[in-house]
Amino acid sequence: MEHVAEPLQQAGFSKVILELEVNNHAGVMSHICGLFARRAFNMEGILCMPIGDSGRSRIWLLVFEDQRLEQMIRQLEKLVDVVAVARHGADHAVFERLEEFFR
C-alpha cells in the first residue's frame, strides 16, 4: 500500500541535454551522479572537461525528458558546487560529434 515511485518507461521520452558549469575539484562528479542515481533517473551520457584556468569544469549530461526533469534541475541548482545549469534540445551537437568514438 505504500507509495513507491514507478521506474520510468524511458521509451517514448525525448532526450534533453543539460550543460552544467561546476567548480572543478574531486567529488563534484559524485555529488552530481549521486543526485541522479538515488532518484533512479538514468543518465544516458556524461562528458566533463575543465574550462578556463581549470578552476571550473563544464559537464554535459544527456538525459531523458520526463516529468521529474524540472525537479532534477532544481536539485542540481541547489548543489553548492554547481554554478549554472542550462538546458538544450537533443539536437545539440556535443554528443552527436562524439558518436564516432562509440561505434
Add this chain to the structure above:
Amino acid sequence: MSQMTGAQLIVRLLERQGVRTIAGVPGGAILPLYDALSGSELIHHVLARHEQGAGFIAQGMSRISGRPEVCFASSGPGATNLVTAIADAKLDSIPMVAITGQVPLSMIGTDAFQEVDIYGMSIPITKHNFLVRHVSELPTVIPEAFRIAMSGRPGPVLVDIPKDVQTAVIDVEDLPEPARPAAAAVIDLGAVEIAAKMINEAEQPVLYLGGGVVHSGAAHQAVTLAEQGGLPTTMTLMALGAMPTDHPLSIGMLGMHGARYTNFVLQEADLLICVGARFDDRAIGKTAEFCPKAKIIHIDIDPSELHKIKTAHVAIAGDVATVLDALLPRVKVMLRKRWLSHVEGLRSRFPLQMPDRENPRSHYGLIHAVAEALDDDAVITTDVGQHQMWVAQAYPFRRSRQWLTSGGLGTMGFGMPVAIGAALADRERTVVCFSGDGSLQMNIQELGTLADENLNVKIVLMNNNSLGLVYQQQKLFYGKRTYASKYARHTDFIRIAEGFGIPAMDLDAHEDPRAALAEALNAPGPCLIHASIDREEFVYPMVAPGAANTEMIGG
C-alpha cells in the same frame, strides 16, 4: 603572523564562530583535534557514549539555538555511527556541522585501519560536505561549512579532516571572519500580490504551517496572518507550537494521526496556504486526494520544494518571515463567520478523542499530567512511535522550539540525546523526554552522558514492553499476526538508570501518581520516570499508509 597546527586553527575558528559546546567521541584519527581542543578555555566538550548520541546532542542544541552546532567523531566506525544523526538533521532541516577525523592523506584509499569513505557516504544525507586535502583549505572550509549549514534552508554539513592535515603547521596572518548566513533571495512581490488577492477572495481557506515557520522565526507573523485573514490553521508535526494549541483558529496537526475534523476541514478547503511545509506523505496521505478542491499557495525558502509533490497555483520562493511580512499588509481583515462556524461544527462533531485523559495511569492522562506539572518554558522531546504521536496530539504546545521531535527520518533513539542537547543549550530550562521502551534502548548508553553533565532532563518512559507502533500496524494491517514486535522479557529500567547514576522512580508503585510525577519533574537534575502503559492502546485516528486522509480508522 602566527604559526599553528591545523587542529589549533580549527579550534580557533570554532571559537570565533561562537561554538561553546561540542559533543563527540575521540579516536585515533581525530586525536590531534582533541589535543588542540583541550587547550580551549571557551569550548566545553561533552563526551558522549556513542557517536550517534553525540550527533543528536548537537542536534538538540541546534533545535533550541537555531544555530549550527558541532559534533566530533573519529574515522571509520566513529564516522559511520554519526550517519543516522546527520540524515535525521537533513530531513528536518537542522543546521549542524559534523567534523570527522580521517586517516592520513597518503593512506586514503588503501583500506587503512578505521578508514571509510565518509565523504562519499555522506553525500546524500548532507546539505554539503568537504574532504580537506590541505591545511591551507581550513580557513575557507570551516567558515564555509557554517555558512552553508545556516543559509537558506538549514541543514547538516560534514567536514572530513585527515589526521596529517590536523597536525600540519600553517602560518596564519589574519583569521577569517566568522561565517554569517547568506542573504536570502529577493522575493517576487508580484506573486505576493496575487497570493493576497487569492486569500482575500477565498471562501474556505486553510493555513498549513510547517517546520520552516519555526526555522525562520516566523511564528508571530503566521499567527497574525491567521488572525487577520480569519484562517483556520493546521500544523505539521514539525510546526507544533508555531500557533498555540489552544488558539481558537488552531485546528491541530494534520495527517496520518491528525484529528478527524482537521482532515475533514482540509478536504473542504478551497484555498490552501502552505507556509514552510513540504507536503510530506505522512501529512497529506494520498497526494491526489489531498485538498481536492483547493488552489494552492506555496511559500518555501527552498525552490526545489515548490511544485515537487503538488503543483502550486502561486509559488513564492523566499524566507517565510520575509514573505509573510510582505503579505500581511495586503491581506484584508476578515471574520469569515460562515466558514469558521462550519469548522467549529466539524470540530465538535469529529473531535480528537482522548479517552481516559483524567487518569494519569493512561497514556493520554500521563501526558496531560506532565503538562499540568510544567509551564510553557519546558522543552518537550520525544522518541519515535506511539508515544510520539500521543504527545503530538495531546500536549498543549504554545511556542516555537518547545517541541523537538524526529519528523522526517523518524529515528528511534532521538529523544534522550536531543534532550541532553536541549538542556546544554539552556541549562535553566526543564527538558522532558517522552520515550518508549523500544526507542529508549536505541541510545540508552547516553544515560551516562546525562549523569556526567547532571542536566535537568526528565525521561518519561511509557513502557508497553513492545515496539508499539509496529505491533499496532500488525494488528490493523497484517491480519493480527504480531511478530517480532513484543519483547520476551521485561527490562528493569529503574535499575539501569540507577546503574548509570540517574535517579529513577516507578509511577506504577505510587498511590498518587499525579503528585509523585509533579515532584519528580520539579526536582533539579536528571530523573527517569517509569510508567507502564497498555499494549492494546493504539494511536487513533489512523490513516492507513497510502490511503487518503479522509479514510481514517478509529478515533
